[in-house]
Amino acid sequence: MATDTEVLVLGGGSTGCGIARDLAMRGLEVTLVERGNLTHGTTGRMHGLLHSGGRYAVSDQASARECIQEVDVLQDIAGHCIEMTGGLFVQRPEDSDEYFQKKLTGCRECDIPARVLSGAEARRIEPYLAKDVKRAIQVPDGAVDPFRLCVANAHDAERHGARIETHAEVVDLLREGDDIYGVTVRHDSGPGKRTHKTPGTTEDITADYVVNATGAWAGQIGAMADLEVAVRPSKGVMTIMNVRQVDTVINRCRPKGDADIIVPHETTAILGTTDEEVEDPDDYPEEQWEVDLMIATLAELVPILKEARTIRSFWGVRPLYEPPGTGTEDPTDITRDFFLLDHAERDGVGGMTSIVGGKLTTSRLMAEKISDHICDKLGHSASCDTADVPLPGSENLEALEDAMDEFGLRSPVARRSTQRLGSRSREVLQTTDPNPVICNCESVTRAEVQDAIAQSGSDLNAVRIRTRASMGNCQGGFCCQLLANELHPEYDEETARAAYDELFQERWKGERHALWGEQLSQAMLKYALHATTYNADGDPARTGTDVNFEAFDGGQTDTEAGPSGVVATDGGPRNRGGDQ
Amino acid sequence: MAITDDVLVIGGGLAGTVAALSAAEHGGDVRLVTYKQSTLRHATGLIDVLGYTPEGEGPLADPFDAIDALPTGHPYERVGTDAVRDALLFFDALTGDTYGGAHTDSNALVPTSNGTVKPTARYPVGTAPGLAADPADTLFVGFETLPEFDGPLAAKHLEAAGVPFETRGVTLQFPGIKRADAKVTRYAHLLDWDEAVDIGRGETGARAALAAGVSDALEGETRVGFPPILGDDNHDVVRRDLEERLGVAVFEVPAGPPSLPGMRLEDQLYHALEEAGVNVTTGVPVVDYQAGDGDRIEHVLVDRKGQQVPYAASEYVLATGGLVGKGVDSDRTHVFEPIFDCHVAHAEDRYEWFVDDAFGDHPFASYGLEVDNELRPQDANGDLEFENLRAAGAVLSGYDFAAEKSGSGVSLSTGYVAGDRAGAEVSG
Structure with missing residues (x-):
């Protein structure tokens, strides 16, 4: 049809x-x-950096100007999707003074507000910056939830x-x-x-x-x-830390290179990235050296990253393109x-x-x-309104502050929920039904999960991207099953089970790249909970094993209590009520 | 001057407490040092011995057949089948009528909160009426404010798992719970003390109010499964009171942390330690050790608010847990045992520590210490690390407890053997 x-x-x-x-x-x-x-x-596999344009202020000024204009627009129409953290271009002693000057001049040429800070001033803003950081340029970078x-x-x-x-x-x-x-x-x-x-x-x-x-x-x-x-697909790795080591976007102030951004994002910080051309955007190697490089290089800017806990890594593929005949060798040079x-x-x-x-x-x-x-x-004539009309969730954001306390949620939960939902908070959270927290790491309640299910159906990965449920430290260890429970009874048992399986495997894909120290311990806990307590791996409904239930212990039978009786704790027969 | 005992057990989970108890039977001075809350609080309180073979065959109706066939290096192979049986007898004596399953070698299949069944050898008596081999029709009751257990979904899932009885589920409001974020202990407390709750037309006891709601939902089922919140201190009274009011059997469905059945077992074990005269030192980590003559440990160092205090003993038992309990730790290049730096075999490349399927055959799941038949850790050459150190529980290598459903059984058996051998050494 x-x-x-x-x-x-x-x-x-x-x-x-x-x-x-x-x-x-x-x-x-x-x-x-x-x-x-x-x-x-x-889109779902990027670092979440909202560019002030500073990054392109030397190499591509046209893009830089567009960035700073769009940052202004997004603050008006998508306030609930972005966080204006501010950003720093940080110069280490070995980084070129000449480039630092070019970056500063470039920012000013593109109308990007830029201010030079001494090393000490930069460290007052971000205390975990390395002691020997020389200078920094402060720009209005931010974080965006893609x-x-x-x-x-x-x-x-x-x-x-x-x-x-x-x-x-x-x-x-x-x-x-x-x-x-x-x-x-x-x-x-x-x-x-x-x-x-x-x-x-x-x-x-x-x-x-x-x-x-x-x-x-x-x-x-x-x-x-x-x-x-x-199109020349180019992969880049992003590594997610378990906390925000920085509250400001940190860029390395040098011409180009791998591993030069740290973006504070919700409860986490995201390290990025690499740039390597790949043949097939659906099938490329995700390699250990990329993760190690990310941590080692960015630790030059923020030394505590070396010992910090990462919760997962993921890769994205940029859709780079250049007109036929340009012939750029290095993907980092492609516009x-x-x-x-x-x-x-x-x-x-x-x-x-x-x-x-x-x-x-x-x-x-x-x-x-x-x-x-x-x-x-x-031949359709109509003007574009997208720069002026706020997106759903970003209407009347001022009124939101007043509404924060009214949903009967503990205040940290309410704060996180309303940050995500923006002006839709009231519509989503105002419920007379009990509204327990489903994902503790990210403070996501049942009402928000149900709203996401109403939008996206039974796909829990779609619920995840809408709510951040299962994206925190435990990576779904404690909430995968709870999320699946929320699908029932609207969706049947088989659907809920399949959705759990899919989310569980998807989470594991990224966790594998963070398996040492605290996160390996967390991974073992998650595995133990789901395999030992839930027996999700040996579940007869999943494996299709035909279990001979009669061969198993059915409890200590007692002739007086009948075949299904169990000896009560005092040793006497227990009345099984309905049997009789 | 070091604090001195005959046997020092490091770690306060199932393996450590059982090791201390079995060592104490020999009469010497036994001390148990424990740092954080034990992983017993995460656990279901079930004693799984062996539910699946290392090859994944199962669920096993009889774990003992399979234990005899386990490969060299598996903790059960190290201690031997008889020791597993002895350890279970020890556990049965310890827990008395609070646990079931001692009457048979067969595993039981217990319904879990997500609606699967899992094989286990011993189960709290509050779980006993729910066994899946019992063909009694069952109602599963969940509560709106407890999102981990969805009664109707669990019921449907158990049906898909092929259980030999009719299942049905309902979701109710728990009487007296106003806040959606109330802790499980709050539910238990309401039932423990049968607190007065408002039911809209006056007040009534929490148990009566709960029973009234469930009674309305019953449609001829002869047993009712609840999430594991049926009281803490007075669990047995609560459960039997509900049975009386409903006229049907009442049981708990094990769930994830925080888990009251795990806490109840922990309470029992610590009560037994007190009865046995074991000195228990809690809240402090063992951070290092001092080597003595030969291959012996002279004393260990306990961190007390930044000060390192020596604790000495003739024999030591290491029961600090696996990756979860941090008895085994790792960085980006190594997997190690943090107190004594005992040898832990592992692949050099950390990308070989795991496999790509979330429930695959993960090498990390069995990382730990290799031991001799006396449970003494061995170095890479197979020589003893120390003459007076034994290891028990999840710190051991050679088994994937999550896949095998053998965690508590191994902790129990190796704790029992390690403590028994250590106690025997000092009683001479």
Whole structure:
């Protein structure tokens, strides 16, 4: 069967969701398809740095200017997704004075507020900076929750009539002659809202225009219609610490290099990153040396990192692109700007544009430019409002402070919940039912989990990215089962069990890279709890083992009490009531 | 001058307490030094002996058949099957009528809070009426404010696991609990002392109010499973009172931490230590040791608020736990035993410490000390680390207790043997 839409967006990352929101607000009929969860590709696998632009102030001033403008915009429209921590570009004694000066001049040229601090002044802001730090430049960097930002965009797109279809993988582009007119998607066999269609079925979605916003996967999509999109996927590792060793974004002030950022993020700090080109964005090695390099190099800036506890590491793949013939060798030198590839102009094939490159901080602006292009193509005239209209959760943030205490939650829990939910707090948390905490590490209550389930269905990884449940120190050790419990009875037992299994394995994937010291101990506790106490590994429902229950001890039988009787603690027979 | 005893046991979990108790039977002076709250509080209070073979075969109806076939180096192989039986007898005598399972060699299958069944050899008597081999229809009762146990979901899951009885679940409000974040001890306290609770039309006792709610939900089931919150000090009275009021059997479904059944067992063990005259020193870590003549430990050093105080003994038992209890610790390149630096065999590359499946065959799960048949730790060459040191419990290598469901059985057996041998040495 086929469905039709005006614009079809491929990819549920920050680019795709931004475009979907923008076009839906301009009154177009939009469908977005994503093969996994929202943020499943690169968006959900980044360090969460909200760029002031300081990072690009020397190498790419156009991007730097866009960054500082968008930081202002995001403070207005997405206050609940960002934390303005401030940032420092830190110079060590061995780092070049000349570059420090260039960075400072560059920031000023791009209108990025920048102030020079002495080593001592920098350490007053961040006491764990190394004693021999020479100077620093203070800039308005921040932290952004990419999940929250992306989900808020998708949520708002839906409010404007868009259809957002996750767990729907594009298996073919529909092309007739020189025209692309839609795609075939395969709906995942997963349960619940993972699919609005019958699991395992395919659906043709036709559209007036298709936007390929699949980032590092854009080449694979292009190839389905014999179009070449020479995206150069480049992997980077991020290592998550168990606490915030710093409350300010720390950048190393040198031209380029691996392991030069520390971003405070919610309860954690994220170390980043490396930059290495890979062949296949779905299959690349995740290597020990990358984690070790991260800790060793960043410990030069913040020495306590050497002994600190990491809770997991993860890798993301940047969708780097450069126009044919540029021939840059080192991926760190490839521009971070985005490219709009209109296949009509480029390949003579109409109906589709591919978007590659770009970064989260400027994703709204990027979506605006692309949406302008698409409206132009479709002859649709409407202005862009995305810079002025707050995202759901960021409306009336002032009023939120007053509302903090009213949800009957202990205040640290209330504070964390309202930070995540922003202006949606009241709507989500105002419940007359008991509202226990489900995830203690991140202070996530039942009401917030249920709200996420209502949005995303039975996929607990989708609940995770919405709430941060299972993302703290214990990595789901204590809450995986509790989260699965929350799915019942809306979803059946088998669905809840599968969701638990999927979340448990997903958490383990990142934990493996942090297995020493405290976190190895934590991993053993988690394994012991789930295998010993719950017997999740030997569960007959999972293994399919046909257990001969009769062969097992059924309790000490007592002739008077009947076959199911058990001797009571005083040795006498116990009355089994209903047996009689 | 060092504080001096005949036997010094380091570690206050199941292995350590049992080691101290079995050493004390020989009559010498025994001291137990324990640092943090023991992992017993995380545990279900069940005594698993062996539920699955190291190859994953199971659940085993008879653990003893499989114990005889365990590979060299497994703690049960080290101490021998008879010692496992002796240790269970020791445990049965210790716990008396508060535990069940002594009447048979067979494992029991106990329903767990997530709705699976797990094999175990001894179970608290409050768990006994819930055994899965008993074909009695069962109602599982969860509470809105206790999110770990979802009665209806557990019931459905047990059905999928193939249990030979009808299961059903309900979720109720727990009478007298106003706050959604009340601790499990609060629930237990309400029932222990049968506190008056407001039921909207006046006050009544907590047990009566709970029974009234459950009674309305019963549809002919002959037993009711609750999360493990049925009292602490008066657990047995609470459970039997509820049975009387409901006219059906009442049991607890073991759950994760904090776990009242684990705490009840801990209380019993510490009470027994007191009865046996064991000196218990709590809240202080053993941080180092002083070597003496030959391959002997002269004394250990205990950290008391930053001051290192010597504790001496003729014989030592190391029962500090595994990775969870920090009896085995690690950094990015090494896995080690932190007090005596006893040899711990492990792969050099830390990416070989684990496998990619979360429930796979993780090498880290069995990292620990290699020991001789007397449970004395050996170095990399197979020579004794010390003549007067024995090791017991999760600090030992050679078994993955989580996969095998053998944790408490190994702690019990090796604690029993290590304490017994240490006690025998000093009583000469």
